Amino acid sequence: xxxxxxxxxxxxxxxxxxxxxxxxxxxxxxxxxxxxxxxxxxxxxxxxxxxxxxxxxxxxxxxxxxxxxxxxxxxxxxxxxxxxxxxxxxxxxxxxxxxxxxxxxxxxxxxxxxxxxxxxxxxxxxxxxxxxxxxxxxxxxxxxxxxxxxxxxxxxxxxxxxxxxxxxxxxxxxxxxxxxxxxxxxxxxxxxxxxxxxxxxxxxxxxxxxxxxxxxxxxxxxxxxxxxxxxxxxxxxxxxxxxxxxxxxxxxxxxxxxxxxxxxxxxxxxxx
Numbered sequence: 016x017x018x019x020x021x022x023x024x025x026x027x028x029x030x031x032x033x034x035x036x037x038x039x040x041x042x043x044x045x046x047x048x049x050x051x052x053x054x055x056x057x058x059x060x061x062x063x064x065x066x067x068x069x070x071x072x073x074x075x076x077x078x079x080x081x082x083x084x085x086x087x088x089x090x091x092x093x094x095x096x097x098x099x100x101x102x103x104x105x106x107x108x109x110x111x112x113x114x115x116x117x118x119x120x121x122x123x124x125x126x127x128x129x130x131x132x133x134x135x136x137x138x139x140x141x142x143x144x145x146x147x148x149x150x151x152x153x154x155x156x157x158x159x160x161x162x163x164x165x166x167x168x169x170x171x172x173x174x175x176x177x178x179x180x181x182x183x184x185x186x187x188x189x190x191x192x193x194x195x196x197x198x199x200x201x202x203x204x205x206x207x208x209x210x211x212x213x214x215x216x217x218x219x220x221x222x223x224x225x226x227x228x229x230x231x232x233x234x235x236x237x238x239x240x241x242x243x244x245x246x247x248x249x250x251x252x253x254x255x256x257x258x259x260x261x262x263x264x265x266x267x268x269x270x271x272x273x274x275x276x277x278x279x280x281x282x283x284x285x286x287x
Contacts, residue, residue: 020063023080024054033278102143124197138249141274141281145247151175154218164191171200183209216241223249237266249281
C-alpha cells in the first residue's frame with residue numbers, strides 16, 4: 016500500500032488555488048482537498064520532490080507544510096466522503112453503495128478510488144455538460160486520459176459505436192475497467208497508452224487532462240479528428256482560453272461553446 020505525503024498550502028485566492036491544482040497535477044500529485052483558505056495536495060512519498068515544490072511555492076510567495084501520512088486505506092476514506100453528483104437532469108454519478116438516482120436521463124456507477132473523474136471536479140462536470148450537446152449515436156470516440164472511465168462510460172450510454180479510452184496510469188486502468196464492467200459497457204476498448212493513435216480517425220475526441228498535454232498534442236488530435244468531428248477539452252483554466260483558441264484557429268477549428276466554473280473552463284470545437 017502506498018505511503019503519501021500531504022502538502023498543506025495556505026492560499027486565499029481561488030484562482031491561485033486552481034492554478035496550483037493544475038501545476039501540482041503535472042508534478043504527479045494525485046488528489047486535492049480544497050477548503051476555505053487552505054489547499055491540501057497528496058502525492059506518493061516516492062514521487063515527492065521538495066526542491067520542485069519549493070520553486071513552485073516561491074513563484075507565488077506561498078508557504079507550505081509537508082508531512083508523511085500514516086499508511087491508510089484510501090479507498091475506504093474515499094467511500095466515507097463520496098457523495099452522488101447530479102449534473103442538471105442529464106446525468107448522475109454515484110457509487111454502488113448509493114441508492115439509484117431516478118430523476119436523470121443517464122446514471123453512472125463509479126467506484127470511488129484515487130483515479131481522477133468522479134464528477135465532483137468542475138472540469139469533469141463541465142465535460143459532461145458539453146457531451147449533452149453532441150450526438151454520439153454511431154460515432155467513433157477517443158477518450159484521452161480516461162481516469163475512472165466516466166466520460167467513456169457516458170459516451171457508451173449515449174450510443175457511441177466504439178470508444179477508445181486510454182490512460183498510462185496503472186491505477187486508472189484497473190479502476191476504469193472495473194467501472195466499465197459495473198456499467199455494462201459494450202462499446203469501449205480500454206488501452207494502457209499515453210499517445211494518440213495515428214492509425215485511426217475519430218468523430219469525437221475528448222481530453223480532460225491539463226494545458227501542457229493539450230498544447231503538446233493539439234495538432235495530433237486535430238489531425239486524427241474526422242471532418243465534421245467534435246473536440247471537447249477541459250482540465251484548463253480561464254487564463255488558458257486565449258492560447259487554446261489561438262491553436263484552434265490555426266488548425267481551422269470552429270469554436271462552438273464554452274463552460275466556465277470556479278476558474279476552470281471546458282471548450283467545444285467543431286471541424287468543418
